[in-house]
Amino acid sequence: MSPFHDVKTLVTNADALIYCIDMKDQQHYIPARRDIMEAAQVIEGMVHKTPVMTSRLIDEIAGKTCFFKMENFQRTGSFKIRGATFAVEGLPDEEAEAGTVTHSSGNHGQALARASQQRGFPCCIVMPHTAPPEKCDAVRTYGGKIVFCEPTMASREEVTSQVIEKTGAVFIHPYDDGRIISGQATCAVELLKQVNDLDAVVAPVGGGGLLSGTALAVRYTDPSVTVIGAEPEQADDAYRSLHSGAVCRDLNPQTLADGLRGYLSDLTFSIINDHVHEIVRITEQEIISAMKLIWQRMKVVIEPSAAVPAAAVLFRKLPVEGKRIGIILTGGNVSLSSLPWM
Amino acid sequence: MSPFHDVKTLVTNADALIYCIDMKDQQHYIPARRDIMEAAQVIEGMVHKTPVMTSRLIDEIAGKTCFFKMENFQRTGSFKIRGATFAVEGLPDEEAEAGTVTHSSGNHGQALARASQQRGFPCCIVMPHTAPPEKCDAVRTYGGKIVFCEPTMASREEVTSQVIEKTGAVFIHPYDDGRIISGQATCAVELLKQVNDLDAVVAPVGGGGLLSGTALAVRYTDPSVTVIGAEPEQADDAYRSLHSGAVCRDLNPQTLADGLRGYLSDLTFSIINDHVHEIVRITEQEIISAMKLIWQRMKVVIEPSAAVPAAAVLFRKLPVEGKRIGIILTGGNVSLSSLPWM
Numbered sequence: 001m002s003p004f005h006d007v008k009t010l011v012t013n014a015d016a017l018i019y020c021i022d023m024k025d026q027q028h029y030i031p032a033r034r035d036i037m038e039a040a041q042v043i044e045g046m047v048h049k050t051p052v053m054t055s056r057l058i059d060e061i062a063g064k065t066c067f068f069k070m071e072n073f074q075r076t077g078s079f080k081i082r083g084a085t086f087a088v089e090g091l092p093d094e095e096a097e098a099g100t101v102t103h104s105s106g107n108h109g110q111a112l113a114r115a116s117q118q119r120g121f122p123c124c125i126v127m128p129h130t131a132p133p134e135k136c137d138a139v140r141t142y143g144g145k146i147v148f149c150e151p152t153m154a155s156r157e158e159v160t161s162q163v164i165e166k167t168g169a170v171f172i173h174p175y176d177d178g179r180i181i182s183g184q185a186t187c188a189v190e191l192l193k194q195v196n197d198l199d200a201v202v203a204p205v206g207g208g209g210l211l212s213g214t215a216l217a218v219r220y221t222d223p224s225v226t227v228i229g230a231e232p233e234q235a236d237d238a239y240r241s242l243h244s245g246a247v248c249r250d251l252n253p254q255t256l257a258d259g260l261r262g263y264l265s266d267l268t269f270s271i272i273n274d275h276v277h278e279i280v281r282i283t284e285q286e287i288i289s290a291m292k293l294i295w296q297r298m299k300v301v302i303e304p305s306a307a308v309p310a311a312a313v314l315f316r317k318l319p320v321e322g323k324r325i326g327i328i329l330t331g332g333n334v335s336l337s338s339l340p341w342m
Numbered sequence: 343m344s345p346f347h348d349v350k351t352l353v354t355n356a357d358a359l360i361y362c363i364d365m366k367d368q369q370h371y372i373p374a375r376r377d378i379m380e381a382a383q384v385i386e387g388m389v390h391k392t393p394v395m396t397s398r399l400i401d402e403i404a405g406k407t408c409f410f411k412m413e414n415f416q417r418t419g420s421f422k423i424r425g426a427t428f429a430v431e432g433l434p435d436e437e438a439e440a441g442t443v444t445h446s447s448g449n450h451g452q453a454l455a456r457a458s459q460q461r462g463f464p465c466c467i468v469m470p471h472t473a474p475p476e477k478c479d480a481v482r483t484y485g486g487k488i489v490f491c492e493p494t495m496a497s498r499e500e501v502t503s504q505v506i507e508k509t510g511a512v513f514i515h516p517y518d519d520g521r522i523i524s525g526q527a528t529c530a531v532e533l534l535k536q537v538n539d540l541d542a543v544v545a546p547v548g549g550g551g552l553l554s555g556t557a558l559a560v561r562y563t564d565p566s567v568t569v570i571g572a573e574p575e576q577a578d579d580a581y582r583s584l585h586s587g588a589v590c591r592d593l594n595p596q597t598l599a600d601g602l603r604g605y606l607s608d609l610t611f612s613i614i615n616d617h618v619h620e621i622v623r624i625t626e627q628e629i630i631s632a633m634k635l636i637w638q639r640m641k642v643v644i645e646p647s648a649a650v651p652a653a654a655v656l657f658r659k660l661p662v663e664g665k666r667i668g669i670i671l672t673g674g675n676v677s678l679s680s681l682p683w684m
Binding site for chain 1: 642643
């Protein structure tokens with residue numbers, strides 16, 4: 001394991017501040033090939049090996065041959081269960097008995113609840129009281145306990161700190177964690193086994209856990225494949241980070257793609273900066289159109305965040321010559337009562 | 343081939359009246375095992391071999407192990423392409439040069455257009471002028487020409503007759519045709535190959551093409567499997583037909599499941615009467631709930647008609663002891679702008 005963060009870089013990462021006291025150094029490193037292969041081995045049978053789908057009509061629109069990795073069919077409805085399962089499975093009994101905790105109003109919360117439930121550990125998810133009831137129900141379905149906070153980053157962190165102090169629970173960050181990145185990387189490992197001769201892989205980027213894991217998996221498996229990130233134009237902090245050479249942190253970006261509102265950590269920035277070819281930006285209208293088209297033509301439910309990489313191919317934004325493109329459709333957790341095209 | 347209809351029974355079938363003059367006797371028979379196997383062979387590679395999906399959560403709700411045959415992923419978005427392809431592929435060149443015609447505002451229209459396009463024949467679909475624009479667009483996508491009529495059965499038949507007279511096009515009935523039934527039967531043939539030891543198979547019933555094909559496929563392949571039909575309570579003519587021993591014809595049933603508004607023909611009635619164990623009835627509210635649950639939990643888009651057999655298991659309506667149930671999710675063509683739970 002190659003330690004990556006020192007105290008100085010940690011302190012520049014607002015997300016890390018609250019738990020840097022009991023920081024486990026080994027959680028902050030760029031995963032090596034063996035970490036990712038270990039993750040693939042550990043989670044095998046605990047998460048789904050999701051299928052790859054194709055569509056003649058989508059290919060015609062995109063002018064490429066598209067291979068969609070269907071993580072919307074994944075357990076808990078998104079790829080997040082990969083990283084959460086690997087992180088939780090690796091916790092020593094004595095450390096995890098007090099349970100796990102994270103702050104998330106989305107897929108990482110459900111995933112951590114489920115992964116903890118599988119090991120029989122309690123799990124506490126700190127969520128803003130404004131979170132939609134579906135998301136709360138989903139966390140509870142997997143045995144997670146919800147502690148509500150105000151819908152601000154400060155309140156999330158404060159309440160999470162209180163939970164840690166009170167219960168001794170282990171904090172599992174949604175992406176700023178080498179174990180999480182290793183787990184998310186297994187998605188691309190599978191995809192590269194399922195489809196030969198890919199020219200590029202496209203993944204969305206929010207906090208960068210999936211994109212950095214994807215980039216490492218590709219780097220270790222077949223470095224000839226180009227890795228592209230896709231990001232909402234209205235939450236394009238990763239794009240600006242890459243182009244300015246320093247992490248940009250937007251605290252409250254407005255995009256439909258609620259899974260992509262996070263910003264990079266120093267760890268994910270470093271990996272993406274080194275191994276991702278380009279980040280392309282997608283407008284809100286393109287997100288909606290791509291999402292609707294995938295539902296209509298492929299008959300699958302994907303969430304707005306998953307529509308972002310789909311839009312990158314559908315609107316022909318990829319800066320690659322090659323024809324064979326892998327696209328990670330990250331999740332399908334969406335409120336069916338309020339669809340963005342209605 | 344065993345001829346089934348004589349002129350007398352044909353005349354009792356309103357749908358058949360308009361084209362009984364040039365009726366091809368060989369189209370009106372109960373398919374034999376060899377017909378269904380021929381259909382499977384002919385359409386192989388021309389239609390998708392659709393996957394089977396499972397869901398732990400759905401199984402918990404249903405109290406059964408459910409194997410969903412995903413015909414929503416089929417070409418043209420429904421199983422109808424199976425029968426249409428087999429029927430069109432079997433037409434002699436000289437007969438089909440003038441094209442094909444049918445009246446349908448739904449999936450059979452799209453399927454016939456696509457099947458005809460594949461052979462390079464013109465296709466004309468008679469549709470009520472009230473048909474939603476999405477359905478018209480879909481027919482045109484596959485090169486079909488639309489001729490509009492009034493939204494009554496009389497007008498549909500009259501306009502269809504005019505097309506036949508004017509163009510010499512071959513009429514392909516949506517279900518009252520042994521070739522169509524043989525084609526639809528291939529879905530269950532595949533399912534029985536994909537899943538071992540099924541206790542029952544559930545298919546929806548409208549005109550009865552799919553259900554009668556399913557019943558025959560099961561009968562010829564593994565007669566120990568029970569075949570159940572699922573029908574909207576508000577369009578329960580097949581249920582009443584089976585229980586009264588004579589075909590009931592409701593001309594204008596009101597159900598969300600627009601693919602199931604047809605009524606049995608003498609041919610489909612006869613097959614269903616002999617080989618289907620029972621027809622269970624599903625309320626509109628159950629259709630909506632099942633449809634929403636499948637979208638939410640399985641992340642797939644199914645149309646209301648496909649939700650009918652799903653509801654049969656989800657609401658525990660199946661009169662079978664066995665645990666392993668195959669469910670045909672027939673299609674996914676739905677207007678995303680007006681969902682029934684909104």
